[in-house]
Amino acid sequence: MASSVPPSLGALRPSPLVEQAADRLRAQITGGHWPVGTRLPGETTLAKELGVGRSTVREALRALAGAGLVRPRQGAGVFVIATVPDEDWPTRLRRAAVTEVYEVRMAVEVHAARLAAHRRTDEDVTALTAALAARRTAADADDATFVEADLALHQAVVAAAHNPLLASLFADFAPSLRTGLTELLALFPLREADPNTHDDTHAALVSAITEGDGEAAVEALTRELSETLALLGAGHPFGGRPE
Missing domain, CATH: 1.10.10.10 (Winged helix-like DNA-binding domain superfamily/Winged helix DNA-binding domain)
Incomplete structure (x- = not known):
């Protein structure tokens, strides 16, 4: 031609x-x-x-x-070879539904929790314990502060896996997760009855990683993330793709 x-x-x-x-x-x-x-x-x-x-x-x-x-x-x-450019990873994340991000987050973070149980150091255990305590303290704060403390705990779990790529993926997800979880708490009165919602599963997760029990860590994290994903996908606006 x-x-x-x-x-x-x-x-x-x-x-x-x-x-x-x-x-x-x-x-x-x-x-x-x-x-x-x-x-x-x-x-x-x-x-x-x-x-x-x-x-x-x-x-x-x-x-x-x-x-x-x-x-x-x-x-x-x-x-x-094409007239429409490929979207880069950050663009795809911005356009993805929160439920889609959460499904990928589960795959990443559940695997990270299993690795963390086998690779955690004394410093990781200290960081996880401190992050759990900070999440409990944030229960008395507003939703945005609580979500930030929640994500910090999950970030500490991923960090304990000692895999830089997993840590990078979680950091990429964080903005979408922060928005989705804050909107979730605005729509559902989860913290009215229990300001420190899901404290039991987070405590179980930290305990399992500390004790080196990978299967228990996976079970605790899967239970918590599955419950949140069910709410995110319950047909609410932020569960779909952004306009």
């Missing part, structure tokens, strides 16, 4: 040139000027049209490849 440079490209202003070049080329692709299957003009042609160096064009094309829009073919050039 013959390639051509749309007349709307034009030279770029000095600034982050790679980002500008990538944005300009992305606009041509998502706007349909270069349909799927089209071979893009060569680096020299694009550089001339955009008023930048070939190295800038090369970096911009790498960015587009990372977004799933183009793919280089050895000896043939760079071809358009």
Whole structure:
């Protein structure tokens, strides 16, 4: 398929040139000027049209490849493979339903709890005990403070697993979890009758990890998260996808 440079490209202003070049080329692709299957003009042609160096064009094309829009073919050039960019992980999390995030959280955190029971150090036990005490203290505070203390305890559980990737995943989930749990408490009067709701399961979780009982840790955490997930998925607005 013959390639051509749309007349709307034009030279770029000095600034982050790679980002500008990538944005300009992305606009041509998502706007349909270069349909799927089209071979893009060569680096020299694009550089001339955009008023930048070939190295800038090369970096911009790498960015587009990372977004799933183009793919280089050895000896043939760079071809358009999609007109809608892939969403990165943070974007997917922001768009996901809270229930979806919670389901993935369960998979991550339950496994982390089992690992924590076998890998916890004395420092981890101290941190878990302190986090449980802080959660109990926060029972006298507002919902937002209580949710923050609750997440801090769960973060301490994941940290005790000593797996940086699990810790990073939990940190990614935290903003969505914070929003969902705060809204959950606003809709359900869970803390009116029991300001320190689910204290028994959290205490059991900390005890199981401290004692090195992985199965008990999994059982306690699964029970708590399953009950919360059931409420989150009960048909309330924040259980669905954000507008």
